[in-house]
Amino acid sequence: MAQTSFELTARDGRARRGVIRTPRGEIRTPAFMPVGTAATVKGMMPESVAATGADILLGNTYHLMLRPGAERVARLGGLHKFMNWEKPILTDSGGFQVMSLAELRKLTEEGVSFRSHIDGSKHMLTPERSMEIQKLLGSDIVMAFDECPALPADRDRITQSMRLSMRWAARSREAFGDRPGHMLFGIQQGGLEEDLRGESAEALKAIGFDGYAVGGLAVGEGQEAMFSCLDYAPDMLPEDKPRYLMGVGKPDDIVGAVKRGIDMMDCVLPSRSGRTGQAWTRRGQVNIKNARHADDPRPLDENCTCPACRGYSRAYLHHVFRAGEMISGMLLTWHNLHYYQELMQGMRSAIEAGDFAGFEADFHAKRAEGDI
Ligand SMILES: CNc1nc2c(CCNCC3CCCCC3)c3nc(N)[nH]c(=O)c3cc2[nH]1
Numbered sequence: 001m002a003q004t005s006f007e008l009t010a011r012d013g014r015a016r017r018g019v020i021r022t023p024r025g026e027i028r029t030p031a032f033m034p035v036g037t038a039a040t041v042k043g044m045m046p047e048s049v050a051a052t053g054a055d056i057l058l059g060n061t062y063h064l065m066l067r068p069g070a071e072r073v074a075r076l077g078g079l080h081k082f083m084n085w086e087k088p089i090l091t092d093s094g095g096f097q098v099m100s101l102a103e104l105r106k107l108t109e110e111g112v113s114f115r116s117h118i119d120g121s122k123h124m125l126t127p128e129r130s131m132e133i134q135k136l137l138g139s140d141i142v143m144a145f146d147e148c149p150a151l152p153a154d155r156d157r158i159t160q161s162m163r164l165s166m167r168w169a170a171r172s173r174e175a176f177g178d179r180p181g182h183m184l185f186g187i188q189q190g191g192l193e194e195d196l197r198g199e200s201a202e203a204l205k206a207i208g209f210d211g212y213a214v215g216g217l218a219v220g221e222g223q224e225a226m227f228s229c230l231d232y233a234p235d236m237l238p239e240d241k242p243r244y245l246m247g248v249g250k251p252d253d254i255v256g257a258v259k260r261g262i263d264m265m266d267c268v269l270p271s272r273s274g275r276t277g278q279a280w281t282r283r284g285q286v287n288i289k290n291a292r293h294a295d296d297p298r299p300l301d302e303n304c305t306c307p308a309c310r311g312y313s314r315a316y317l318h319h320v321f322r323a324g325e326m327i328s329g330m331l332l333t334w335h336n337l338h339y340y341q342e343l344m345q346g347m348r349s350a351i352e353a354g355d356f357a358g359f360e361a362d363f364h365a366k367r368a369e370g371d372i
């Protein structure tokens with residue numbers, strides 16, 4: 001019996017319900033994966049992340065290779081033990097973060113050389129080194145090493161970048177080797193060009209992966225262009241394998257992506273915006289630092305069962321944000337991650353019931369524009 005598997009248990013239109021099975025636990029899809037950048041989901045204890053309903057979280061190859069170092073994490077027993085999270089972890093391959101964070105980057109056929117944004121030390125990421133780092137960290141789902149071009153980019157740049165990523169995908173597969181209990185995902189590139197997306201999908205299928213990511217999106221193209229790409233790109237990938245849309249997104253992005261056949265997503269938004277006082281609720285966004293909340297005794301969301309909504313008023317949350325108290329980011333992060341998981345559970349149930357359309361209509365009907 002393969003130690004990892006993906007089973008589709010229901011469909012509704014292009015939306016899919018399934019489960020990814022790994023030795024460290026099952027992942028209910030569609031799944032949202034909170035981001036744990038430096039071996040922590042900022043402001044959250046691991047047991048709190050689990051309490052929100054997350055089955056899997058993201059680790060960060062780029063950050064951890066710089067600090068504390070992948071070899072050190074391995075010596076200490078691996079990332080699960082290090083951060084006290086025994087459920088599945090997915091790690092990105094690091095290339096995307098290098099291009100967005102590191103300094104003095106140099107891109108060649110071999111890989112990317114760069115200087116650390118932390119201490120200026122020199123580093124090199126290649127498909128082989130990325131596979132080695134992710135193995136040292138011990139992540140359950142490993143991402144192929146790719147290059148994600150910043151948009152807008154001309155077609156030639158997109159073409160050359162995608163073809164480089166496909167050569168790197170083959171090197172990633174080769175370097176990953178045979179690791180029962182672990183999954184390697186390929187990453188589709190090709191920008192917003194349907195023919196290039198098709199070429200990329202064919203290249204990845206020829207190599208063969210345990211899952212397939214739609215990369216190269218959520219890089220400034222906007223929701224309409226992203227959805228237009230998702231109208232065809234996921235269906236180019238094997239339907240019996242998980243499909244992971246990287247870096248997405250706002251709640252309405254997530255609903256639209258699941259509608260178009262996406263099974264997994266990750267985004268820093270719920271945690272990052274939680275730290276800045278931005279709450280996401282079923283009725284829209286609440287900017288708790290806005291003075292209008294200073295005397296409001298009501299919770300963020302009457303229907304929410306998270307600790308922030310069960311135990312505190314908007315007035316209190318407004319106060320602790322204005323005072324810069326640590327509990328402010330903790331409570332709003334918990335609420336946002338809880339809301340995101342509620343959204344995923346709602347979609348999983350709706351797909352099982354064959355009523356995704358009803359869920360989607362209700363989702364949009366409830367949302368008021370602006371600050372509520
Ligand atoms: C936000 N938009 C976006 N993100 C993309 C990402 C990153 C996804 N999130 C990874 C986490 C980020 C925080 C730290 C932990 C890892 C992408 N990654 C890769 N490898 N390739 C993409 O095309 C790719 C494309 C992406 N688009």
Ligand SMILES: [Zn+2]
Pocket residue numbers: 300301304305306307308309310335338
């Ligand atoms: Zn709440």
